[in-house]
Amino acid sequence: MDGTLVLGSWWLFPKLGFFGLTAREYLAVGTIFSSTDTVCTLQVLHQDENPLLYSLVFGEGVVNDATSVVLFNAIQKIDVSRINSRTSFQLIGDFIYLFSTSTALGVTFGLVTAYSLKTLYFGRHSTVRELAIMVLMAYLSYMLAELLDLSGILTVFFCGILMSHYAWYNVTESSRITTRHIFAMMSFVAETFIFLYVGMDALDMEKWKMTRLSVGTLMASFGTLVFLILVGRAAFVFPLSAFSNCLNKHPDRSKPLTFRHQVVIWWAGLMRGAVSIALAFKQFTFSGVTWDPVNAAMIANTIIVVLFTTLVFGFLTKPLILCLLPQHVTDTSDEAQGSKSPKEDITLPLLSFEGSASTNILRAKDSLSMLIERPVYTVHFYWRKFDDRYMRPIFGGPISSPPEC
Template sequence: MGYQVVAAQLARLSGALGTSDHASVVSITLFVALLCACIVLGHLLEENRWLNESITALIIGLCTGVVILMTTKGKSSHVLVFSEDLFFIYLLPPIIFNAGFQVKKKQFFRNFMTITLFGAVGTMMSFFTISLAAIAIFSRMNIGTLDVSDFLAIGAIFSATDSVCTLQVLNQDETPFLYSLVFGEGVVNDATSVVLFNALQNFDPNQIDAIAILKFLGNFCYLFVSSTFLGVFTGLLSAYVIKKLYIGRHSTDREVALVMLMAYLSYMLAELLDLSGILTVFFCGIVMSHYTWHNVTESSRVTTKHAFATLSFIAETFLFLYVGMDALDIEKWKFASDRSEICTCHL
């Protein structure tokens, strides 16, 4: 009798696992097929100068979300839910690293002061402006019970800008100065916003004085400098290891694998140490492109350059596709509807 109960439980468990595996296979198959469609349609539309590939992926994601909701009769599907872990752990690192790896270093560092002025100082100005405006608007409309740290978090979030669509329009060869400014400002802006948001986690709104402000600025500078140093150190370490071990003479595969893994290691170390992974992996990419890339074999140079570009392209396309599908997540719209009703009642 006991054996029959155990067998029944195992059968039920295997059936549940089989259902879960089947759903995962369906989701992966769907996304791979959609990625292929995004690449083909995006190439055709961009070649004719109708739409860029990012907008194409976003539209395909929206259309796919509509089809999924129609087939499930309006019920929310786990395929449409955006996963933060998927974004921060798998999609973001290759995009940011490739941005640093492929950047025109001469143009970037030649205009570094201007980029820092727009990306760091401009972001700080936007941060304070949005925070003060949020405090004034929310207090005037008497909405919610947010404290000062919440308003500062709103300022840090909305001070981040996205320069992807702008860079899609610009040509790096025709307008190198403008492209380097927009690209550099976008990267520094994102890093500054993330570092600001992380620094706010340890900010106590109940004790706002000169010492608290100095601690906040000190924490911000610590995160910024530490993240940059970690990225530079990891990049130099990879160059030193590859140069001393001569891995490429024996195996190109090991050499390429080591470069890719150490790049990803820099991001994960930053997250582990509560630093800015974006800033770390970006400067790691710059250092690797200047030092590590010249210490590998010729075949590894070609492989790493195209491998990083391919991973970044796939991750970016997948991200826009995923965001388009996530826009139709029913649970988010229900929450937004409930919040709007609450705001209407307050008004």
């Protein structure tokens, strides 16, 4: 998808009269508009009806943004004046280095936090201390990653996964409830602040005047970006879904993805959100301010794309899923919210900026377990055996061995 956005904008923007972007900025455009926001789709998908579809949409949503940030940082380090095979390998190498080191750092902090909460006395039976350890360790992982020029988002993402998998079971019940609400509040405030900032920036008349583009050219460039997002998303989802169906023909595997499921996955990745705004401001502004008309035009385009996809595509999400998968639309009434199981009510939110999606981390993990109705020797099967035998006794968590053959 990133390649479709880069090549499409490189070819179409000059034809529309939109000039002035450098090669690095075209590459950055690809990463900016590759990050997705799947919150709207997750709110209307029913996990119990189709756990595979829910897990795919949720998994892509939480990993896609972090991957976009890592790729964006890798692009900033390459020499785009000499784009050749060596530059391509350098980009791939930088991406692998940033992804692996950021992941390793997050996993390390998550395991250290879990082990500390389980073994050290000063954190036991005190909600304040337990909450302080989790918050400070997560924040420390983010700050250390930024100091080492790694991806802080990816680091805190994996730190949150390890905390929810191990550290969550080493704290008291009151700490679990308090942690759940604290992180949910922080996620909600952060996401609300981002969209308030976008709305206020969209009303900045000076920024619009600075673009020095006609309304027709600005709308044409916006339409081009939306078109490339639609095409790039389709070129990414449908071939990979067909390839996945070819690999899942074994009767013990999960059910194949139907065309309607593929359309839902394609639609779920059309919305753009906070990560696109953040990357655009990092690339085209200096501390949030720009004096270049081309950079101002790209900021304006990003704001329009985010608002359009969030409002229009988000508004059409529920009717589309109701049409394609009528049995998968959830009831958002108070009665439905009150019927959740106690296990869902003590879920540790994922330490990330995806506020609404973060509270579903345990539900997504449960849905992965639902996919295996009989013993299947996959990576997940062997990981569960290793986790129950070695990891959970050291770092904490209930032991539930996989089914025996």
